[in-house]
Amino acid sequence: KAGVTQTPRYLIKTRGQQVTLSCSPISGHRSVSWYQQTPGQGLQFLFEYFSETQRNKGNFPGRFSGRQFSNSRSEMNVSTLELGDSALYLCASSPGASGSNQPQHFGDGTRLSIL
Amino acid sequence: DQQVKQNSPSLSVQEGRISILNCDYTNSMFDYFLWYKKYPAEGPTFLISISSIKDKNEDGRFTVFLNKSAKHLSLHIVPSQPGDSAVYFCAASPATRANRKLIWGLGTSLAVNP
Numbered sequence: 001k002a003g004v005t006q007t008p009r010y011l012i013k014t015r016g017q018q019v020t021l022s023c024s025p026i027s028g029h030r031s032v033s034w035y036q037q038t039p040g041q042g043l044q045f046l047f048e049y050f051s052e053t054q055r056n057k058g059n060f061p062g063r064f065s066g067r068q069f070s071n072s073r074s075e076m077n078v079s080t081l082e083l084g085d086s087a088l089y090l091c092a093s094s095p096g097a098s099g100s101n102q103p104q105h106f107g108d109g110t111r112l113s114i115l
Numbered sequence: 116d117q118q119v120k121q122n123s124p125s126l127s128v129q130e131g132r133i134s135i136l137n138c139d140y141t142n143s144m145f146d147y148f149l150w151y152k153k154y155p156a157e158g159p160t161f162l163i164s165i166s167s168i169k170d171k172n173e174d175g176r177f178t179v180f181l182n183k184s185a186k187h188l189s190l191h192i193v194p195s196q197p198g199d200s201a202v203y204f205c206a207a208s209p210a211t212r213a214n215r216k217l218i219w220g221l222g223t224s225l226a227v228n229p
Contacts, residue, residue, distance in 0.1 A: 004158070006158075033216075033217075035219075041221075042204070042219050042220065042221040042222060043159075043204065043206075043219040044219075045216050045217065045218075045219075048216060056216045058216070090158050090159070092158075092159075101147050101164075101166065101208070103149055103161040103164055104161070104217070105161065106151075106158030106159045106160070107158050108156065108157050108158045109158055
């Protein structure tokens with residue numbers, strides 16, 4: 001069974017640009033969550049999607065947005081990039097929504113660097 | 116405000132000995148706890164979980180203990196192996212159905228020396 005796939009693995013952008021990251025969950029998983037990981041802050045929850053609907057949202061500005069498609073694949077978009085957005089962005093999937101107490105399975109992340 | 120705290124940024128143990136990783140939480144609404152392991156350049160991998168109705172859960176070399184009164188949980192790895200060297204994250208989830216997102220600690224880097 002294929003794991004969670006995130007593309008691209010590495011990305012370099014400049015301030016002010018926008019970026020779209022992609023996540024393909026494990027087959028059959030309907031929930032996709034996104035996290036930002038930085039050295040000092042650990043894993044910070046961005047948002048969760050289930051059946052194409054955003055169920056939970058973390059404390060990030062509106063520049064961070066996402067969506068989920070009918071095949072459960074998800075994209076995350078960051079507009080007007082800032083230096084502080086440099087981080088590892090992780091996607092995780094699970095069979096049910098976050099209230100179902102099922103562990104999340106993570107992809108290897110997209111390393112975003114802002115110059 | 117860090118609701119899930121892993122106060123030891125790093126831990127070093129000898130191969131074959133026990134590794135004990137600790138995690139404290141402040142929110143009494145948390146009722147589901149998980150441990151993940153992360154190698155460099157890879158995403159976190161689920162290790163073991165525990166529900167608040169239990170005080171212990173075991174899976175092979177890994178055992179998680181939960182002390183609800185102290186708001187403390189710990190992960191025991193016995194015996195420790197060099198391949199266990201990684202960053203370990205503790206995560207917790209509240210019982211509130213409306214906003215049941217995982218809250219993560221900052222991680223503890225474990226080094227198991229041969």
